[in-house]
Amino acid sequence: MSSEAPVIEAHEVTKVYRLGEHQSLQRTFAALRGGRRENHELRAVDELSFSIAPGECFGIVGANGSGKSTLLQLISQITLPTAGHLVIRGRVLPLLAVGSGFHPELTGRENVVLFGTVLGLQRRAILKHMDAIIDYADLVEYMDTPMKRYSSGMEARLSFAVAMRFPAAISIFDEVLAVTDDEFTNRCLSSLEGFTAEGRTVIFVSHDASLVRRLCTRAMWLAHGRLIAIGDTAEVMDAYAAAHATTAVTAAPASVDTAVRSDPPSRSR
Amino acid sequence: MVQTDAAAGEPLGLKPAVARSWDPGFEVLVQPVRSRIRLRDLPKMRGVIGVLAMRDFKAKFKQSALGPVWIVLQPVLLLIAFLVGFHSVAAVGTEGVPFIAFVLTALGAWTYFQSALGMGAMSLLSNVQLLRRTACPRVAFPIATLIANLPAMVVPLTAALVVAAALGRLSLRVLLLGPGLVWLALVAAGSVSLASALTVRYRDLVAVLPIVLQMGMFVSPVGYTVADLPGLARTVVEINPLSGVIEMWRWAILSTAPPDAITFILSGATTVVLVVGGWLVFTRSEPTMADVV
Numbered sequence: 001m002s003s004e005a006p007v008i009e010a011h012e013v014t015k016v017y018r019l020g021e022h023q024s025l026q027r028t029f030a031a032l033r034g035g036r037r038e039n040h041e042l043r044a045v046d047e048l049s050f051s052i053a054p055g056e057c058f059g060i061v062g063a064n065g066s067g068k069s070t071l072l073q074l075i076s077q078i079t080l081p082t083a084g085h086l087v088i089r090g091r092v093l094p095l096l097a098v099g100s101g102f103h104p105e106l107t108g109r110e111n112v113v114l115f116g117t118v119l120g121l122q123r124r125a126i127l128k129h130m131d132a133i134i135d136y137a138d139l140v141e142y143m144d145t146p147m148k149r150y151s152s153g154m155e156a157r158l159s160f161a162v163a164m165r166f167p168a169a170i171s172i173f174d175e176v177l178a179v180t181d182d183e184f185t186n187r188c189l190s191s192l193e194g195f196t197a198e199g200r201t202v203i204f205v206s207h208d209a210s211l212v213r214r215l216c217t218r219a220m221w222l223a224h225g226r227l228i229a230i231g232d233t234a235e236v237m238d239a240y241a242a243a244h245a246t247t248a249v250t251a252a253p254a255s256v257d258t259a260v261r262s263d264p265p266s267r268s269r
Numbered sequence: 270m271v272q273t274d275a276a277a278g279e280p281l282g283l284k285p286a287v288a289r290s291w292d293p294g295f296e297v298l299v300q301p302v303r304s305r306i307r308l309r310d311l312p313k314m315r316g317v318i319g320v321l322a323m324r325d326f327k328a329k330f331k332q333s334a335l336g337p338v339w340i341v342l343q344p345v346l347l348l349i350a351f352l353v354g355f356h357s358v359a360a361v362g363t364e365g366v367p368f369i370a371f372v373l374t375a376l377g378a379w380t381y382f383q384s385a386l387g388m389g390a391m392s393l394l395s396n397v398q399l400l401r402r403t404a405c406p407r408v409a410f411p412i413a414t415l416i417a418n419l420p421a422m423v424v425p426l427t428a429a430l431v432v433a434a435a436l437g438r439l440s441l442r443v444l445l446l447g448p449g450l451v452w453l454a455l456v457a458a459g460s461v462s463l464a465s466a467l468t469v470r471y472r473d474l475v476a477v478l479p480i481v482l483q484m485g486m487f488v489s490p491v492g493y494t495v496a497d498l499p500g501l502a503r504t505v506v507e508i509n510p511l512s513g514v515i516e517m518w519r520w521a522i523l524s525t526a527p528p529d530a531i532t533f534i535l536s537g538a539t540t541v542v543l544v545v546g547g548w549l550v551f552t553r554s555e556p557t558m559a560d561v562v
Contacts, residue, residue: 022561023471077299077404079559085300092404100398103324105331110324117320118405146331 005089006051007170007201008075013084015045015070015225044070046225047084052218054169057192057202059216059233061209061240067225068205072096072172075203090169090201093119098176099155104148108139108158111147115162129165137161138184152179160184164191171195172203177211189215213237304552306408314409321413325388329417344380344425348372355492362497364525370436374429374522375491375515378453381422382460382511383482389414389461390478393469393558401559408551411465415457422453433522445521449514452540456510459543462551469554469562490515495532507535510543 018039021027045067052058060068073079074086076094101115112133116126126133134140137157142150150158156179163171171192177185192202192215206212212219212233219236221228229236330336351372355361363371392410399405433439468474489511498506506512507529513536516528554561 017560023473073401073559074299077297078401080299080301080305080556082301085298088297088299090295094403096402097398100402103328105328106324110327114320114324117317118399118403120317120404122316123320 004054006087007054007089008050008052009087010048010050011085011087012047012049013045013071013074013081013086014043014047015067015074015079016082017042017044017070043225045074045081048222048225048227049084050220050227050230052170052201052203054201055196055199056218057196057204057216059212059219059236060203060205060222061207061212061219061237062222062228065224066222068222069096069174070225071222072174072203072205075170076172088170091120091167093163093166093168093171094174095159095163095172095176096174098159098179099147099152100159102147102155102158105146107146108143108150109134112158112162115159116166119162119166121166126162133158133161133165136164136187153181156180157184160188164188168200170201170203172205174205175207177206177208209237209241302556305556306406306552308548310406311408311412314406314412317405318409318412318416321409322416325413325417326420329388340420340424343384343421344376344428347380348376348425351376351492361493363494364523366436366438366523366525370429370432370438370523371519372492373425373432374519375489377422377424377426377429378511378514378518379486379489379491380425381418381453382457383486384421385415385418385457386460386464386482387478388418389457390464390468390474392461393465393562394475397562400562407555407558408462411461411551412458415454415461429522436523438523440524442524443521445517449517449521452517453511453514455544456514456540459510459540459545459547461547463543463547466547466551466554466558469558485509485511488512494519495529504535507532508539510536510540512536513540 019042020039022039048067048071060071062068070079072094073096074081075088076092076096077088078094078096101118102111103114106114109130112130113123113126117123134143137154137160139154139157139161142154147155156176159176160180163173173192177188180188189211192204195202196217202215204212204216216233218231219233220230221236221240229239330339333339335342348369352369355372356368361368361371389411392414393400393407396410399410400407430439430443464474464478488506488509490506495503495506495512495516513528513533516532516536519525520527
């Protein structure tokens with residue numbers, strides 16, 4: 001841990017969503033008759049307080065719907081909290097889904113400029129790093145082809161290549177290493193280790209427990225938007241695995257991965 | 270690429286909080302607010318607006334056999350439609366200007382408004398992935414469509430200026446085109462910000478917009494002038510913010526008689542309401558756009 005000011009401080013952050021359809025003919029009729037049909041509310045993030053220091057690789061685990069992605073959207077300032085506040089010190093790079101900034105009709109090269117600019121880089125800075133980005137993605141011969149011809153793995157490689165050149169204090173990765181091959185995944189992981197060595201912060205969300213254990217220095221476990229455990233990765237992951245292993249046949253530490261993955265589908269929607 | 274002196278020698282994690290290239294040293298407070306964009310922030314967004322505008326412009330003509338030829342072909346076809354539709358039906362007072370020049374002068378304002386609003390109203394929906402996954406300023410999407418559709422105005426406007434010069438009608442009054450262009454920009458900006466923000470919450474606008482645009486074509490004095498209209502029809506057209514724009518352009522380019530002051534006042538008032546309302550609606554709904562889209 002460092003003595004510097006935390007790069008992220010969350011103070012009783014709450015995010016409430018309305019469930020159900022927001023606009024529909026039935027709702028309009030109900031409103032006209034004077035009866036107000038209120039949607040049920042979901043506290044996606046519920047009075048969450050924590051802080052993350054510079055240079056940390058911070059893992060977030062939890063079942064589907066536990067509030068991980070909402071929290072990442074809040075940190076990235078894509079959405080605002082319903083109550084509470086966050087203090088963010090430094091530029092944030094959110095990589096919340098691969099290929100999400102790309103336009104299918106534009107070429108790889110055009111899309112690198114587009115994606116980088118949308119994330120907040122200057123066009124000039126992107127063009128300066130273009131060769132390095134292409135090199136990292138290993139896609140030289142595809143760069144003048146429209147993105148709609150790319151495979152999902154190729155899209156992911158290009159997203160990552162831009163992200164790895166992005167000078168952010170806080171880099172966020174939400175389950176985005178699922179489609180790349182082992183060789184590229186390892187290239188990314190060692191880049192991320194390089195980030196933290198430079199004092200930059202990485203926030204990493206994955207359902208791959210072994211990946212979180214390997215990469216993260218500290219971890220947080222969320223359930224229903226609330227904090228269950230935070231601290232040393234091994235301890236949090238052991239507790240998380242143990243809680244989820246109670247539904248599995250074996251609870252031996254060796255089968256942590258399978259225990260997490262054998263979560264019944266009904267619980268993970 | 271991002272090494273600093275401080276990072277070179279000192280032990281990890283104990284560096285002073287120096288300004289690094291990836292960390293401009295700024296601090297952001299993320300908390301519930303009613304709106305978070307200010308007019309003075311817009312110039313800072315010109316980089317991303319430019320790239321988005323270029324993307325919208327390029328993507329418009331991809332996988333199209335004629336591609337950019339449509340920038341010219343679209344107004345030509347519309348011009349023919351106006352010539353057939355209006356000239357054969359009604360006698361239009363053109364003050365001696367050939368009807369084709371009379372229509373051409375107004376065409377740029379209409380084609381720009383039509384294509385900018387058509388693309389701009391959908392700008393947030395068509396960027397839903399960016400809206401939900403990146404912090405790209407949302408106001409950049411509608412503004413980019415305003416720029417990407419400029420050729421729809423420039424092509425017919427240039428043609429109109431050439432024709433007006435050929436007819437010997439161009440005078441110093443053409444300088445009035447400056448305020449005329451600003452007026453058109455304001456009408457387009459107000460409409461696009463209002464329509465795009467409402468579309469995020471109410472998809473009803475997607476259904477109603479083509480009809481609004483069709484009605485707009487009838488109540489815009491492209492193939493006629495406000496002076497030709499009687500009573501109520503005239504007032505309806507005068508309330509249309511594009512009417513003031515079109516009458517001003519015609520005055521500026523063809524040196525016809527100045528438009529009625531009432532037209533300017535009514536049209537201008539609608540423009541002000543549209544711009545102020547559009548900005549307020551957009552900025553107030555901007556913080557929750559990623560949640561409700």
